[in-house]
Amino acid sequence: MGILQIETWGSFxxxxxxxxxxxxxxxxxxxxxxxxxxxxxxxxxxxxxxxxHDDGVRPSNKDFSRRE
Known part of the structure; x- marks a missing residue:
């Protein structure tokens, strides 16, 4: 059977x-x-x-809606 694995690191x-x-x-x-x-x-x-956002850091959302 299969396994689905999710890993987070860095700023997460x-x-x-x-x-x-x-x-x-x-x-x-x-x-x-x-x-x-x-x-x-x-x-x-x-x-x-x-x-x-409170600290003034706002990542760009320009590619947020882009789909491949």
Missing amino acids: PDARRRFTAETGGHAQAVGEAIQWLSEVALPQSIELDHKL
């Missing part, structure tokens, strides 16, 4: 999460990864962005 809090398809299947592993990203990583990222 260090984290390494693995979601396996072994117990509930591939869709469940993807769902668990999305849940972790939305409940843990996204709130942390929003908080960090607000802090950076």
